[in-house]
Amino acid sequence: MTPNNAVLSNDFERKHNYLRISLxxxxxxxxxxxxxxxxxxxxxxxxxxxxxxxxxxAS
Structure with a gap:
């Protein structure tokens, strides 16, 4: 799988660099x-x- 270097951001242009998942x-x-x-x-x-x-x- 190729890593995706896109940055997740919201409507206020805040950048997110982690994903929290509750199992x-x-x-x-x-x-x-x-x-x-x-x-x-x-x-x-x-x-x-x-x-x-x-x-x-998540992957």
Missing amino acids: IEKCNLRCAYCMPADGIVVPPKASLMTTDEIQAI
Whole structure:
């Protein structure tokens, strides 16, 4: 696989040089975009991606 040297940036031109992927839904960082104060509905395990699927997308 050839490395991709493209830089990921958002609408405000902020550059991102890392990717944080949670493999479980038990993250304790409580980020507003994925874990609001009122909680979330956890989907059934069968509908979640496998570790191999997540690795394939991240690659």
